Amino acid sequence: RIPGKRFSASAGLSVATLSYSEQPIGVSLLQIPLTVKGSLNYEFVRSMFEAHLSSYFNLFNFYKSSAADDSRFLGVNVRVDYLIPLKGPYKLKFGLGWYVWTMLVGDSSYGVKYLTGPETALSFVFPVASRKMGVSIKYAPISSSPSAFGFSNYEFAGGFSYQVTPPALWPAVHLTLDISVLNIGVIEAVQNRLQLYTGSLGGMVVF
Numbered sequence: 001r002i003p004g005k006r007f008s009a010s011a012g013l014s015v016a017t018l019s020y021s022e023q024p025i026g027v028s029l030l031q032i033p034l035t036v037k038g039s040l041n042y043e044f045v046r047s048m049f050e051a052h053l054s055s056y057f058n059l060f061n062f063y064k065s066s067a068a069d070d071s072r073f074l075g076v077n078v079r080v081d082y083l084i085p086l087k088g089p090y091k092l093k094f095g096l097g098w099y100v101w102t103m104l105v106g107d108s109s110y111g112v113k114y115l116t117g118p119e120t121a122l123s124f125v126f127p128v129a130s131r132k133m134g135v136s137i138k139y140a141p142i143s144s145s146p147s148a149f150g151f152s153n154y155e156f157a158g159g160f161s162y163q164v165t166p167p168a169l170w171p172a173v174h175l176t177l178d179i180s181v182l183n184i185g186v187i188e189a190v191q192n193r194l195q196l197y198t199g200s201l202g203g204m205v206v207f
Contacts, residue, residue, distance in 0.1 A: 006043040012036070012176060014202025015062070020071060023193045027110045029066035033058035035200060043083075052079040052095060069106040073196075075155075076100045077138075079121060091125040099140040101155065101182070112184065112194060115153075117142035131163040132172075142184075155182040161204065174204045 018031045039054035058072040079097025086092055099119040105111045119140035125132055136159040141151050157180035165173045182196040 006046065008041045009039065009207045010204050011038045011207075012174075012202055012204030014176060014178070014200040016058070016178075016198055016200035018058075018073075019197045021195050022110050025110060025192060027066070027068055029064060029068055029071075031058075031061045031065070031071070032063040033061045033072065035059065035202070037202075037204070047085075048083055050081045050083060050093065052077065052081055052097070069109060071111055072104045074102050074104070077119060077121075079119065081121070081123075089127045091123075093121075093123045095119075095121040095123075097121070099142060099155070101140075101142060110192075112144075112192075115142040115144060115184070128162070130167050132161075132174075133163070134161040134174075135159065153184045155180060157181075172206045174206060176200075176202050176204050 014035045014037065016033050016035050018033060019029075020031070021028045035056055035058050037054070037056035039052065041050055041052050043050045053076075055074070055076045057074045061070055061072075064070060077097060077099055079095040081093040081095035084092040084094060097119050099117055101115045102113045103111045104113075117140055119138055121136060121138040123134060123136035125134040127133075138157045138159075139154065140156075141154045143150060143153055157178065159179075160177040161174040163172050163174050178198070178200045180196075180198045182194070182198075184194040
């Protein structure tokens with residue numbers, strides 16, 4: 001980010017390996033989707049608070065192991081991050097917000113729609129030689145409605161990024177690696193148990 005700049009954005013593509021299972025109906029499939037992702041950030045109180053909006057969506061699947069209809073996933077994060085004061089070229093952020101997640105299945109033969117819940121996130125950006133490296137984690141207990149809040153149904157995610165372009169080049173290009181685990185037991189509108197494991201590798205342009 002340019003010093004003094006309050007607004008930033010990113011856009012990226014990644015290829016993921018996605019393992020989904022749903023019991024007791026016996027759905028088990030492996031997919032390799034192309035995923036688009038993006039984020040907007042605005043530092044509304046300088047050096048203290050930042051508003052964050054991000055989303056990802058599986059555009060299409062390169063590969064699918066099962067005869068079941070394709071599934072695609074959409075996630076949206078809305079958050080306020082606190083910029084924890086640190087000396088030097090380090091940036092540590094702790095955020096609280098809200099997460100919305102859904103899956104789209106063409107014939108609606110399996111899956112669940114519109115799970116939501118609070119989220120907490122922690123990220124750390126630090127220099128490696130003249131480049132930047134970042135790590136992040138997120139935990140979001142999710143359910144079919146805010147009133148059904150609990151910790152047994154959740155998404156846990158971690159991310160890694162490394163700046164591959166020289167500092168003088170704008171916009172910056174980052175290599176990204178993301179992993180996530182989503183676990184859903186019996187909740188209000190969902191009587192099946194869902195598990196989703198995702199790992200993705202891609203690139204991101206930061207403006």
